[in-house]
Amino acid sequence: MNWEANKRKRFDYLLKQTELFSHFIQTGAKEEEDEQGTSTSKGRRSKGKAGRHRLKEKDEDKILLDHCKAEKDVEIFDKSPSYIQVGKMRDYQVRGLNWLISLYTHGINGILADEMGLGKTIQTIALLGYLKHYKNISGPHLCVVPLSTVDNWVAEFNRWCPDFRVVVLRGNIEERKQWIKNVFKDGKSWDVCITNYEKCTIEKTALKKVHWSYLVVDEAHKIKNENTLISVIIRSIKSTNRLLLTGTPLQNNLHELWALLNFLLPDVFNSSEDFDSWFSSESCFGDGELVKRLHDRDSYNLEVDKGVKNCWKWDWVERSLYGNPVGQFIRKINSRGIARCELCQKDINYAGRGWKSLEQHLTKKLHLDNLKMRKTNHSLSGAFGAKLDTHQGIYGLHPMFKSSAELKQPAPASLTSFQDRVTNMESMVVAFTSENSLSFSLVPKMLELAKTLSDDKKALDSITMNRTTASYKTRFGVGKTFEEDLIRCLKTSCFSLNMDESTSSNYQKVLTILASYFCKISNKVVVRHLSSLTCVTVNSEALYTKVVDVFEKNDIPWKNLTSILMDSCNVMRGSKSGLETRIRSQKAPHLLDVDGDTCHHVHNSAKAFCKPFDGFIEQLYNDLFNDFKWSPDLREFFQEICTMLNIKFTMPQRYVGHRWLSVYDVTVDTLRLFDGYTVFYVPWIDEKIRHKYLISVVEVYHRLGVSESSRARILEIRKCLLKKNLTKDGLERKKRIVGKVFYERSYAKMIMGLYSSVLPLLKQFVLTFEMKEPMIHELHEQLVKLFREFLACYVKPEILKSATTSAKLKRLDISTTANFLKADKMFIGVKSSQVIQKNQKDVAVKTFLHNVQDAYKNCGLTLQNKLPITNVFLKAVSAIHPDAKGHTCTLIYLQKLPSLATNVLEEDEIENYDLEIRKFQTDESIVELKDDERIDVWWGKDGIVKKYPLLSKMAQSLLSCFHGPQVESSFNIMNDIIDCKSGSINISTYNAIQNIKYSLKATEKTAVEYYKKKDVLHEKIDPHLCKNMKTACKQYKEELLKQKLINEEKKANLQIKSQEKTVSKRKAKELIEKAAKRARLGHITSASQKTKGH
Structure with missing residues (x-):
């Protein structure tokens, strides 16, 4: 074997691998070179000249620019970008920016390596600026830099790209804690966070909670060892893109190079053993040409299997076993006598038995099962978009030792760019939202859910759920788990109830019960849903039976019930047989008297205030709402008129009759649009008298500065309105509106001015x-304040001054007109006063002032009779405010509390409680209650609870008392869930949904945040939840069977003949249609036969 030839062949192969990186970012087809130059900083063509760069990089830069031009969404710069201020980037820095942009566009992380002082920082800032100004991605970005360069990074950002909002994570532990709470967690007041390696290590928890857009690591050699603490922490920080900056050589040894590459592309460089096995034999560095192409290093020969009985043979991986190529998964790694199966992730020791060891593994059940699973799964393309043909070149077949088989590799397939993949996902989300008629406000929540579910893909792939499954898992799984948790809390804590009855859209009477208690986990008062029940009959006896059933079914102790807040109707709070009276007399004699729903009392007082005006202005509001509700063309014309008058157009608000304070909101909105109504309704004024009222329109034109062209367009709109065909009801409605907007204009404006000025007193209390x-x-202090301020509007000051206590206020004579101010001296508001001054002789003014006196009298008497300003408990409970300590009356009130709330303390605790309240009065070491701090949170602090356990227990229990109607907010969504449609859910599922909603609200977490696990493999799941979810189907089937037996028993008792199956609504409709069709065809056939007979 020719050693030198094979050595060269091996390095040629390695250099081919680097071509894959080139293909990785070359997704577009090559374009012909544009001789006129590349595009400018704004995407225009320019005649740019080659600037400062090394000659051997010229071709590389040119190719990079050519390929980047193929991407339509990539911006290429040939000069310093416009968003870089103060100075200009050098040519080689611009080329570096283009390279970074290309990496980002194709979803690749990179290393920017250059000598110190040549502008790595400015190139990084320019890249982030490109994302902000061209991709609308302003952050968040994290820069981890050495301590000595933190201030320099901040200065460079402020100098080169000052529109970035840069923050720095540093300081002592207290400063960092406050900074994270007030600045970092906000996330909206900054774009870039800069910190050093030490603070990154200390505050890793906070940094991990953010998904960063770009993670920039300066002096990247600090993470060259993947096992160091800082390296592990930085690797755990989630980011979309990563960038390493270094001025040192990229590698001091091969493993350090792999550590950096693994940080950037963990899916590609996932095995250090494979990486080392290719590069470790450095004898190949002896060739002079290759030394120039790579590095000058001393060559040495490393014999991996030296001393092993059975050395590795490359022909093993060319064999096949059961038709499967061995080299498809078997890898030789850089360890003596060890190979690795990438399919099973197992090491194979072949040193003793050689080939037989590999053969034994390949025939094991584990390997065969994994092989079968792989074949049945969809195959994914490799990191570079290319697949090796195992028959042409097997991975394990090392070209250094086997020259007869050449490794042939097909050209890599082009990858879809990262931005295109993001676009496709965005399209999928938007299309799904539209397809299912979902609110766009749900889109960010859907994305958060999808990202969280994808953390455990194996579990996600196994989920199957249809409508029925979702329903019974909601009821018997999640809903039941939250319900059981609430019951456990109510058994051990004092609690209060808020209950009310309402009617759903399918005409069911629904009783909803909310529970409020002090939660020991969150250290504050929370409100949760206890139960929602259907009621056939709504009277105090039937409701009492329902409430008792809830307590007894769940074994909730009555002694823990502190108070109940209900509407003040006779059914709920009747003094003889009301629901509260029944519960107090038969189950909970210790029940506190909170004297009904004060917010309802205030609403009723607003009704009394409006009564003397006989619904004059309320009818106008209803007519305006109905006039535009059914007429899109009228809305369009009115919107155009509002635009010309420079008035913000909105639909007229709906007046809700059973909520009297809604008249205030509608009044404010009508006053804002009143000039628009004045101009709009002119066409329906009687032609004979229209000229008398045009002065109001002209006054509007002059006051708002309406142009001549706008006036001409308004005339055209009036002509169109006159041509409109109106129904009888529509015409009558417009006549009523015209009467109040024009004929009785002064009276209408005076009433609206009065409502807009006086009703805010009542509205603010309710809010x-x-x-x-x-x-x-x-509550008591605010009740007294409201009553006094309202009386001050119409009662003589000397009369009001004599009522120095709440008891005297309760007895104050406010029915005698002699104690009233004169009508023209009563408070009526600025708007009403202006109208009166202009129309002093108008009869409407006299009528209005007379009605104002009656309105104040009615409302004042209602407040005096209904508001519990002398309630003993409300007075006493005000003493638990920390600011009230240090006064004799505070001590007296605190002493009364145990006798009022008898279920909170045991008898043997009262004496110690008395000592605690006395000590509390003079304790100067107690921290003050801050303005933005909740009082229940203050009483839940460890220092307060440990120092004053009994006083804290009393305060926590009483603070759980409801002071306003919260149950009504549950009715707002009831009609969205329970309706008369056949597909709507029943009351049991609605009850479970409310349990889930209120329980999540109590934790102040979304469903995703509540169930999200940081470690999906090891973090434990609530055992109660697991049990309920697993048995939900069984419980559902048992419920169906029980209901079936009940129905059969009813039929048997009533002697109803059983049928195979009851005909459904849909099936009955189909049968009727078929019968009608048969009858129709029979009639036609019969008629045809008779015609032929004749």
């Missing part, structure tokens, strides 16, 4: 106490 965080401790 405050419909918040989710606990505020029961502030």
